[in-house]
Amino acid sequence: MDKGLFLYLLFLSSLFGDLIVHEKVESAPYGLPVPIRAFLEVSESDVHRFSLLYRTNGNIKYIETPMIQIGKSVYRAEIPGE
Numbered sequence: 001m002d003k004g005l006f007l008y009l010l011f012l013s014s015l016f017g018d019l020i021v022h023e024k025v026e027s028a029p030y031g032l033p034v035p036i037r038a039f040l041e042v043s044e045s046d047v048h049r050f051s052l053l054y055r056t057n058g059n060i061k062y063i064e065t066p067m068i069q070i071g072k073s074v075y076r077a078e079i080p081g082e
Contacts, residue, residue, distance in 0.1 A: 019039075022037065023036070023037075033081045038050075038067060038077075039075075051065060052066075052079070065077045
């Protein structure tokens with residue numbers, strides 16, 4: 001995600017509060033992992049677990065991957081390439 005866009009979304013989330021801001025992934029090249037960064041606008045003490053839910057095209061079941069905190073209110077996870 002473009003750093004400027006991420007900062008803009010971060011600013012918007014501060015206006016509305018209690019939001020999760022992340023880039024929407026429409027498609028990804030086969031075989032390459034897709035990193036996902038998300039900004040969570042809640043108190044850190046209120047976060048017990050933060051997960052990324054994703055599914056492959058055509059599936060109805062979601063796969064859950066834990067998101068790891070990499071900064072103040074910023075989390076990261078990766079969708080595997082396969």
